[in-house]
Amino acid sequence: MEISESARNGIDMPLMGFGTYQLATAQAELCVYEALKAGFRHIDSAEGYNNEEGTGKGLQKGIKAAGITRDDIFLTTKLFPGYKQWGAPEKTYEQTIATLKTQLKNLRLDYVDLYLIHAPLSELRLEQWNALVHLKESGLTKHIGVSNYNEGRINEILDAGLPKPEANQIEFHPICARVDLTRYMKENSIEPVAYSSLAPLSTWRTEEGQGGEVLAGIKKECQKVTSEIALKLKVSEANVLIRWGLQHGYSVLTKSSKPERIHENLKVFDFEIPGIDMGHLNSLSLNQAIAWAASGLDPMGAAPTLK
Ligand SMILES: NC(=O)c1ccc[n+]([C@@H]2O[C@H](COP(=O)([O-])OP(=O)(O)OC[C@H]3O[C@@H](n4cnc5c(N)ncnc54)[C@H](OP(=O)(O)O)[C@@H]3O)[C@@H](O)[C@H]2O)c1
Numbered sequence: 001m002e003i004s005e006s007a008r009n010g011i012d013m014p015l016m017g018f019g020t021y022q023l024a025t026a027q028a029e030l031c032v033y034e035a036l037k038a039g040f041r042h043i044d045s046a047e048g049y050n051n052e053e054g055t056g057k058g059l060q061k062g063i064k065a066a067g068i069t070r071d072d073i074f075l076t077t078k079l080f081p082g083y084k085q086w087g088a089p090e091k092t093y094e095q096t097i098a099t100l101k102t103q104l105k106n107l108r109l110d111y112v113d114l115y116l117i118h119a120p121l122s123e124l125r126l127e128q129w130n131a132l133v134h135l136k137e138s139g140l141t142k143h144i145g146v147s148n149y150n151e152g153r154i155n156e157i158l159d160a161g162l163p164k165p166e167a168n169q170i171e172f173h174p175i176c177a178r179v180d181l182t183r184y185m186k187e188n189s190i191e192p193v194a195y196s197s198l199a200p201l202s203t204w205r206t207e208e209g210q211g212g213e214v215l216a217g218i219k220k221e222c223q224k225v226t227s228e229i230a231l232k233l234k235v236s237e238a239n240v241l242i243r244w245g246l247q248h249g250y251s252v253l254t255k256s257s258k259p260e261r262i263h264e265n266l267k268v269f270d271f272e273i274p275g276i277d278m279g280h281l282n283s284l285s286l287n288q289a290i291a292w293a294a295s296g297l298d299p300m301g302a303a304p305t306l307k
Pocket of ligand 1: 196
């Protein structure tokens with residue numbers, strides 16, 4: 001895969017995406033606006049982030065400020081499937097359809113580019129997948145996919161004879177490098193999208209209540225290696241981690257509430273991590289997911305039995 005600012009993956013998704021998790025509604029508006037001005041053309045949202053009205057306003061203002069059109073943007077959003085253990089009712093086929101329609105209103109859009117099931121947390125996940133297939137057929141989303149699905153969960157869809165997911169959004173960074181799952185996705189033409197690529201940094205989710213302190217102790221070795229490579233290549237540590245994901249063939253999502261970091265995180269197209277340093281980073285994997293750890297839930301391992 002060519003890695004350049006204008007490159008897109010197999011579903012026409014720009015390689016760098018701006019994430020909106022842990023942004024309050026007003027912040028989402030400002031940050032999405034800033035991200036579009038900085039050059040991001042791919043925005044990642046979710047029903048569960050409770051800020052889509054802000055993202056919608058930011059999109060509208062940002063599109064105008066950047067002098068572009070809606071079609072220049074790739075917008076992903078996600079269905080929260082429900083999770084019995086959290087007392088959140090599991091969504092049926094009809095509720096899944098209705099949810100995207102509400103999200104479109106909040107986002108001020110006629111369609112999204114990619115609609116994902118946020119995680120395989122519901123025993124109705126095949127029924128929800130059928131609803132996504134219908135949403136694609138009806139044009140409310142251009143592509144459909146999943147998030148936090150392992151090989152077993154994807155195979156449930158294939159074994160049921162349903163259309164395969166076009167993308168799988170998963171946590172991916174040197175401490176959590178999913179080598180086998182990545183190979184499986186590539187073999188099955190399922191586009192890999194990386195979230196929480198900056199989780200190894202000491203600056204990741206440091207504000208009160210964001211949960212970045214959980215598992216902080218396991219990050220030291222990765223921070224040392226990342227900082228040495230950053231110094232050698234004269235780029236930031238964040239840029240090393242983002243570029244590592246891109247060189248593995250992923251589209252990479254990053255989030256920041258700070259304009260200077262939003263700009264910095266796009267500076268990943270004018271350098272390359274040499275093979276020897278990729279090797280060092282690749283050797284650090286503990287297969288340890290970090291992003292959801294503060295909630296006490298492993299979204300990839302929590303699937304209830306199918307109904
Ligand atoms: N599907 C899923 O289950 C799932 C799970 C998690 C995330 N996601 C998606 O993926 C997106 C990215 O993941 P993430 O939110 O964990 O974001 P991330 O980009 O991996 O990390 C964001 C954290 O790093 C800090 N940061 C950002 N840029 C930095 C830089 N250049 N230097 C130092 N620190 C920097 C941010 O702080 P400031 O904000 O203070 O700058 C924030 O605390 C999310 O926003 C969401 O859209 C999906």
